[in-house]
Amino acid sequence: MRASDPQPFPVILIEDDEDLREAIAVTLRMNKIDFVTHQRAETVIPLLRPDLKTVLVTDYKLPGMTGLDLLKIAQKECPDLAVVIMTAFADAKLAVEALRAGARDFLIKPFVPQQLIDIIARNQPESIQTSEVVTPTQASQLVGSEIRSPAHQLIAADPETIATFARCERVAGTDTSVLVTGQSGVGKELVARHIHLHSKRANGPYIAINCAAIPDTLLESILFGHEKGSFTGATKAQTGKFEQAHKGTLFLDEIGEMPATLQAKLLRVLQDKMVERIGSTELIQADVRVIAATNRNLQEQVKSGHFREDLYFRLAVFPIHVTELRKRPLDILPLADFFLSRYRMNIGRDELVLSEGAKKLLKTYSWPGNVRELENIIQRAVLLADGDQILAGDLELGDLGANSLGIAKNAIPDLSSTEEPIMDAPKSGTNIASDIDEIGQDIDSVERDHILKVLAKVDGNRTKAVEILGISARALRYKLKSYKEAGFINN
Numbered sequence: 001m002r003a004s005d006p007q008p009f010p011v012i013l014i015e016d017d018e019d020l021r022e023a024i025a026v027t028l029r030m031n032k033i034d035f036v037t038h039q040r041a042e043t044v045i046p047l048l049r050p051d052l053k054t055v056l057v058t059d060y061k062l063p064g065m066t067g068l069d070l071l072k073i074a075q076k077e078c079p080d081l082a083v084v085i086m087t088a089f090a091d092a093k094l095a096v097e098a099l100r101a102g103a104r105d106f107l108i109k110p111f112v113p114q115q116l117i118d119i120i121a122r123n124q125p126e127s128i129q130t131s132e133v134v135t136p137t138q139a140s141q142l143v144g145s146e147i148r149s150p151a152h153q154l155i156a157a158d159p160e161t162i163a164t165f166a167r168c169e170r171v172a173g174t175d176t177s178v179l180v181t182g183q184s185g186v187g188k189e190l191v192a193r194h195i196h197l198h199s200k201r202a203n204g205p206y207i208a209i210n211c212a213a214i215p216d217t218l219l220e221s222i223l224f225g226h227e228k229g230s231f232t233g234a235t236k237a238q239t240g241k242f243e244q245a246h247k248g249t250l251f252l253d254e255i256g257e258m259p260a261t262l263q264a265k266l267l268r269v270l271q272d273k274m275v276e277r278i279g280s281t282e283l284i285q286a287d288v289r290v291i292a293a294t295n296r297n298l299q300e301q302v303k304s305g306h307f308r309e310d311l312y313f314r315l316a317v318f319p320i321h322v323t324e325l326r327k328r329p330l331d332i333l334p335l336a337d338f339f340l341s342r343y344r345m346n347i348g349r350d351e352l353v354l355s356e357g358a359k360k361l362l363k364t365y366s367w368p369g370n371v372r373e374l375e376n377i378i379q380r381a382v383l384l385a386d387g388d389q390i391l392a393g394d395l396e397l398g399d400l401g402a403n404s405l406g407i408a409k410n411a412i413p414d415l416s417s418t419e420e421p422i423m424d425a426p427k428s429g430t431n432i433a434s435d436i437d438e439i440g441q442d443i444d445s446v447e448r449d450h451i452l453k454v455l456a457k458v459d460g461n462r463t464k465a466v467e468i469l470g471i472s473a474r475a476l477r478y479k480l481k482s483y484k485e486a487g488f489i490n491n
């Protein structure tokens with residue numbers, strides 16, 4: 001495959017140091033990961049397209065354009081692209097800057113090969129990652145209250161979460177359709193994968209697709225496939241995700257975003273267990289277990305006529321709701337420790353632990369961005385911590401988390417102080433959060449208010465907003481779209 005080939009490589013590596021480039025190349029080759037290398041960021045710009053499915057691993061400091069400059073361009077051209085920034089240990093703070101600008105992950109040099117491989121595995125785009133067959137040896141094993149699999153570890157310490165995963169395991173043995181609901185970043189994808197890994201289909205493929213991330217015009221062909229010449233640009237026949245998921249599981253994320261015409265076709269496929277590629281009349285068998293997810297209220301969408309009722313009932317045979325993080329407080333510290341052990345390994349600081357003040361703050365913060373926000377915060381704090389402890393200030397929860405709950409600014413302690421621990425504000429934050437519930441404001445409006453407040457605070461800069469909110473760029477995009485449709489914003 002050549003660099004100009006329209007089919008992207010799973011990894012694009014940009015590193016100007018020849019020795020390091022070669023060392024990384026050896027690691028990638030040994031792990032059978034296809035890649036292409038570049039010495040300068042500029043040469044990668046022509047490859048950036050909205051549908052680029054790859055992990056871009058780039059050094060920060062390069063001759064000419066920096067890795068950060070490239071990241072900023074990539075954010076515009078292909079906002080869902082996973083960019084991993086490498087920096088030298090002495091420049092670890094640059095990695096924070098990169099995370100703020102939207103980098104998915106970082107590597108502090110020197111790093112061990114396994115760190116690189118883990119990061120690539122974690123950040124594989126859906127279309128590449130999901131075509132993998134997850135073998136039984138990779139399947140999760142229950143270890144006390146922790147459920148583990150190599151690339152996808154699950155933490156379940158709160159009774160609420162333990163019950164959720166138990167529910168997953170109960171339904172896993174059947175072929176029942178499952179509808180996973182919950183706010184953005186609560187772990188819906190993880191739940192879907194867990195069901196697959198515990199099902200009799202675990203030896204088959206697990207294919208995930210995000211209905212909101214794919215333009216409506218492409219979604220049909222991606223789901224159902226097409227024949228050569230069936231539409232302009234269909235230069236070769238393409239199998240759809242249903243065909244690829246034969247004898248496995250298909251995860252349809254953000255199903256509420258699926259256009260009405262496709263809803264009808266999806267319903268037919270679910271009923272008949274057969275697909276017809278675009279431009280073909282041949283019926284192809286698709287023995288697929290479907291798990292759908294949404295952070296919208298699908299029943300409301302059914303009522304308002306935006307989602308087909310018959311499809312809703314077909315998908316929601318077994319509903320699983322994943323609760324917001326703030327409502328399962330016993331998960332917070334185990335999750336924080338779990339992410340801490342993952343990210344401190346990136347910088348070779350195994351001694352790094354959470355201070356008591358940081359733990360207290362984590363336990364009482366409201367977590368509007370749920371587990372994804374917690375992960376982002378720990379990822380950044382690992383870089384910000386100077387000593388052996390992550391202090392409350394390193395979490396940079398600042399006033400936004402507190403303000404989002406309506407706390408007066410002067411009630412917020414100075415989190416930049418390294419003094420430990422004087423965390424009173426979050427306590428009142430928790431009270432205010434429950435006050436909001438008590439006065440009847442539903443979670444969706446709390447979330448919407450928070451997102452719009454954060455956007456206003458960063459002057460509409462979406463890159464900054466997603467970083468603060470701990471949600472993906474695509475999640476923000478479609479949320480804004482739905483607010484616009486509902487008349488909450490003008491543009």
Ligand SMILES: Nc1ncnc2c1ncn2[C@@H]1O[C@H](COP(=O)(O)OP(=O)(O)OP(=O)(O)O)[C@@H](O)[C@H]1O
Nearest residue numbers: 153154155183184185186187188189190371372475
């Ligand atoms: N119980 C958990 N244990 C470990 N990691 C978790 C857990 N729950 C969520 N995560 C991690 O949090 C991040 C967000 O989870 P996930 O993508 O599954 O959320 P989601 O609800 O599908 O989000 P979205 O609605 O935005 O697609 C992922 O990196 C995931 O691995």
